[in-house]
Each structure stands twice: as C-alpha cells, then as structure tokens.
Amino acid sequence: MADHPARLQSLQNRIRVNGITGLKRVMTLGSWLNLYFFWEKKWFFIAMVVGAFMLEMPLPEGLSPEGLIILTMSVVAVILFVTEPVPLPTVALLIIIGQVVLMGHDSSEVAKSLVTDSVLFIAGSLMLAVAVVKQKLDKRIAWLIVRMTGTKTWRVCFGITVVSGILASFVGEHTVAAMMLPVGITLITLTSDDPRKVRNLAAVLLFSIAYGASVAGIGTPSGGARNAIMIGYWKEFFYDPTNPETYKFMVSYVDWMVHAYPMFLIQVPFVTAILFWTFRPEYRDLSRAVVKLRALIEEEGSMKAADWMSIAIFFLVLLGWITISGDIGMGTVAVAGAAVFLIAGLVRWEDINSGVNWGVILLYAAAISLGLQMKETGAAQWVAEGFLAFLSPLGANEGFGLWAAVSVLTTGVTNMMSNGAAVAVLGPIVLKVSVVANESPIIIGYITAISSSFAYLTVVGTPACTIVYASGYLKATDFLIVGWKMAIASSVIMLVAAKLYWPLLGV
C-alpha cells in the first residue's frame, strides 16, 4: 500500500499531460523531439531531398537512366563534401551503398573498383609521410636553412619557402608542413613570448611554410593525391594498349615533372613577395631567434647512421618513382618504400597506424570509383556538353578561354573541399569537355590538377594550410586576406606557362 501516493502522483501527471490541448500539445511534442539534431544535420537532409528530387525528375535529353543515378550521387556527394553535416568517410560509405543498391552493381565488383594504383599510391605516400616526419630530420633542415639565409626576416622566409617547396614537391605538402611547423613556431616564440606582438611575423613565417608547400605540391606526381588521381584518370579514359597513338596518355613521373616543376619554381619568389606585401612583419631581423635556434640544433650532435639511412631510403623511393614506376606502378613503389622503412626499424607500425587517417583513403577510393562511373554511364559527357553550351556565349568554349574557365571552376571547387576530392569529382567532366571541344585532354588535365592546389583562401583548402592552422597562431580570415592575391598570381602564372611553355614540349 506504500506505493499509493506515488501511483496517485503518476495518475495526476498523466491527466495533466492529457489536459494540454491543441497547439500547446503540439509544442510539447516538439520540445520532446530533439530539434537541434535536425538543425545540425540540416545539410544532410537537404542533400537527400535534392537527391530524391533528381531521381524522380523526368530524364533529361541525352542522359541515360544510369547516368542520371550517377549524376545524382555526385551532386549529393558534392553537397556533403562541402557542408560536412556527417563525418566525411560516411560519404564514401554512402557512395558504395548507392552503387550497389541504386545502380544494381554486384557488391564484389563495386569492392574491386575501389582499389586502383592511384589509391594504392595515396595510401603508400601517407605511410611514407609519417615515416619521414618521425625521422627527426626537421632540425637538420632548419639548420641548413638558417645557415644559408642569414638573419634578415625576408631571407629566412624565402629560405623556408624554397626548402619547404623542394621537399614538398617530392614527399607531399602535408609531410613538409608537419615537419617545418615546429621550426616556424620556434622562430616566433624565440622572437617574442607575447603572440600579439609577433602576429604579422607569425603569419609570414607560417604562410611561408604552408604556401611554399602548397605551390610545390604540383611539381611531381608524388606532391599530392590529386596528381596521382589525374594520372589514373588519363590512363582509364584514353589509354588503349592496342593503339600506339594513345601511349602518350600513360604520363610518367618524369613527364609530369617536366611539365609542372618549372611552374612551381616561378611561383616561389611571388609567395615571399605577396606575403611581405600583405603582412609587413614587426621585425626586419631575426638574429636573436636565429642564434638561439642554432644553439638548440647544435645540441643534437652530428648526423647518425639512422639519419643517413632514412635519407638513403627516401632517395631510393624517389629513384623508383622516376625509373620503374611506369612498369610496376607508382603505388607499388610508394608501398615498397613504406615497407622498407618498417623493415629497417626506422618507424613503428603503431606510429603509422595512428598517424594516417585511413578514412581519407576510403574517401578517395569511393570518389575515384564514382568518377569512373561518371565516364562509363555517359553522365560526364552529358555534363561536359552542358558546360560547353553554357560557356559558348562567353566565347570560352575553346582554346585559351576554355583553359581559363576550367581553371576558375577548379579553383572555386577546391576552395570548398579537399583538393583531391575536387580532382576526383571534376576530372571526368573536364576530360570529357576537352574531348567534346577538341582540346588536348593532357593540357586540360594538367590545368585541373594544378588549379586544384590554388586553395589558398580557406583553412580546409589544402593539407598544409590545415596543419599550420593547428598551431593556433593564425586566424581563418588571414587566409582570405592573402589567399586571393596568391590565387590570382598562381592562375596567371599557370595560364602563361600553358600558353608559352607547354607548346615547346609538344603537348
């Protein structure tokens, strides 16, 4: 009988709830649902509604039903890439599910289509990146820089940009940003303890690292995932083993370097000039900081056997890419390099495992698979024709105008999502555009891959920017202030090179 009062209470409660009528009752119900969940995830639902709407709309002329499904998946994926309502690898999972459920492909076939040489290359380079960062060579590199440059601020910054750039062109920009970030911050903190007194100096030094690495990412295929993705697309789209005419679409490591490396070298002085023009550092001379940094580095002692060993392995990998990657694939060389680092005991698997974000590999795999489907179903062709029809009134449907249009499109897209994903999504479309417009797919492909590194405007644009942003010294608006100048300078340099330099190579 003791529970009588409690039961009475609960009965009263129930009556009270039932007593609420009309609008008020709806409101009560509303407060039970967690509306904020829907508000946070609104872009996911918007993307799904857009997708459902596209699937239900009448088939546009010239597009196959499969093409419409793939196009829908691409649009939904792009919305999710840009707005990120769900963790990005989720998008990869959704693409896989979509291919099986909506397209009716066999599950095993979809799984097989995920791993290509490009994906293997991305995975291998990331493992190599962790291995290289773990070698503690950063202090040696810092020593090299300050020995060459002296103590003037602009010379130190230029030195950092050059060295970051040359390294990044081979080992990838994220590796270099991770290695060089402590060098930059050490120089800043040794100059002044108060971050607000060295705001502009911090900006110049850190952007020298980030933009130096970013402009270099175009230099070689191993500079960034986007380059490997484009090489993969060229091969898948145009290479035909029976037709010697198409052999030029098997772009080798050296081919790429010949086309793109000079472009990186021309950009380097512009990086330093633009940074100094924009930020005007508080200190013209860093002698105090440089002297302390030298003392710090000299504590390390001379180079050890392990240091030489890791440098040697790295040069072997580089040699492998240059000489034999045409036969065994760039991905295989990268994976072999990671294996050698592990065998030599220079890096622990645990470090690699926690240092690589495996979700990114899944994401690239799914994006490339979607890109290839764009081509197979004719969706890429359809979008390409629409794009050209849109450009023709502007006179940009051929020649130089088209190049500029492709570059602007890629720059716009890459600032909103990771540059690898931008190339994976745009690649099939622009390559089809080049075919329809009777332009060289090689030129258009290079323009797309190179423009995708012009993501200077946002923190999320390029890996190097994201990493230096983690230092806490930069504001998101700093990227906007200096980024647009960099984007214009880089675009102009690239288009001039495409017009004057590439023809000399007979593209």
Add this chain to the structure above:
Amino acid sequence: MVNWNGAPGMSAAEIEARKDRFRILVCIDGSDECYQSLRYAARLGGGVDADIVLLYVRPVDQGLRSGGLQVRVARENMLKWGLELPGIQYLKKGRDMLKELGIMAGDEWREEVAHTDVNGDPLGDNKINYINEQGKMVVLKLKVATDIATGILEQWELGPYDLIILGASGRWKGMGRSFWDPAVAEKVAIHAPCSVLVARDLEEGHGHLICTDGSDEAMEMVRSDAELASRCDCPVSLMSVALDVEEEPDAKANVEKAEAMLKELGIEVKETIIRVGNPVDEIIEVGPDYSLIVVSESGKSGLQRFFMGSVAFKVMENAHNSVMIAR
C-alpha cells in the same frame, strides 16, 4: 536552471558542495574583449564562495582536412621541440591578471594538475586547479572539442556554472549567414543552461539595466540578477517597455512590482525607466549608458523561437554593449 547531477568521478558530498558555490566560466581566446570580461568576472567572483574557471577551447586535431596525415603527427613533432599547445599562453596571462587584481592574494594557493584523455585527440584536456584554504578555486582549463561552442557547453556539464562570460567576437550574423556557420556566442547563448553574458566593451561601474515584462520568469530573473549585481556593488536600474500607449500602465506596474520585490531583499533600485515602442529598439537605445543589459529568456520553446524570434536574442544580437541572458 537545468539540474546538474554531477560529473564522472565525483562523490555525492563533492557534488552538493559544488552546487552551493558561485561558479563563473570565462571563455578566453586571447582577445582584448576576453580580458575585459575577466576583469569583470574577478569583480563578481571576489567572494570566498566564488570560483573562477578560465577556459580555452582548442579544436580537436583531425586528419581528414590535412590530406590524410593526422594533425597529431605535426602536434607530436611540435611537442618534441618543447613547444606549448596553443592557448596556454593566453590562460597564463589570464591567471597573472587575476593575481594582479588581488583575486589570488596570499600564498596558501595549492596547485593541482589534471589530465583527461579525449577520444580522437592524443593530448586530451588539461587543467590546473589553484585552491586556497577556504576552498576557493581558480582553474585554468585547456579543452579540446569539435568546435568552440560545443567545448564551452560540454564544460558546463562537468561542473555547473552560474554564469558563462564570453566576448562577442564581432561574428554575430543574420539568419542567412548563420545558416552556414553559426556564431559561437549565439550557439552558447541558446543552449547553455545557465546565464550567459556576451561582453562588448564591458566596463565596470555603470550598473545593470534589468528589463522585465512582468512574467514569472522575468521576476525570477530580476531577483537573481539583482543578487549578482550586489556581488559587485553595481547599481541596478529597472526597465519595462510597453508596446503602445494603452499598455503603459501595465509596464509601469511591472516595474513597480519588481522594485517592491527588490526592496524586500534590501536591494536599492537606482532608477526606473518606462518606454513605449518596439522592445528591442528601445532597450538597445537605452543600453549604452549601462555596463550591461540584462534580459530574461522568455519561456518559448525551440520551435516557437524558430518562427517568432525572441526579444532577448534580438537584443543580444544587435545591442552596442554587453548583454546578459539570465536563466
């Protein structure tokens, strides 16, 4: 105020003891605004029964954006060089400021360092507690979270706070922009279970302007804020806005009701203001003469607010000086 049921690893006695304390959370981001608000917090939290917690939220290091190489690789490399995490400098500056202001006077302060692991970040949360013999606490906390607003709100869960102070970062945006990127202050103000003070040029000594509409919630708020104001000896002014001339007597009655209540509590009201017109515009116009405007959150639910907006949030968004939403 939402009931707080303790954080993991606390005994029942600790939980009860903590509920009795007056706890202020000051969000530090290195701006002038945040140190101004810290100065104000020091004034409010000068008593023995008050704790001041300085919080810096660092975005969690994640590798999707950095091209597949985890930012932690760079972070570990930085630590190897002996570099501090971002934010530590700012927190230490805040602590030194509290020392200067005499909050941490005496040398019986005990120092405790604590670390909590956080999923997805190798370095986790770090904090330093300074506790004196009377049990007064000053805490420096470096927290990681997916975004800043989430970090601040999570911090509330770990220990109830009576007041969250954060600087307006000039990032208040209209509905269109906030659809893309909600401002931190906005998100915290909407979701925090306690009072939130958004500081803009927060100056001491000009008094509190308390706005009331006569509702029960508002009366409760008037009482709690008047107590707060008495902590810093700030003069209190009452204001009510009538929508049109006919309602003016109602507004007058509201103010008088509040004034009578405060008199009973022994708190003197410096002046009373009655205005006619749009509440948001009138409050914003009168506001700059005071240190801060105090408004109560109306009883509207999320859905109602979504469609109709709320005076409190509009004032917070558009005012030229500091605004506190009292709960």
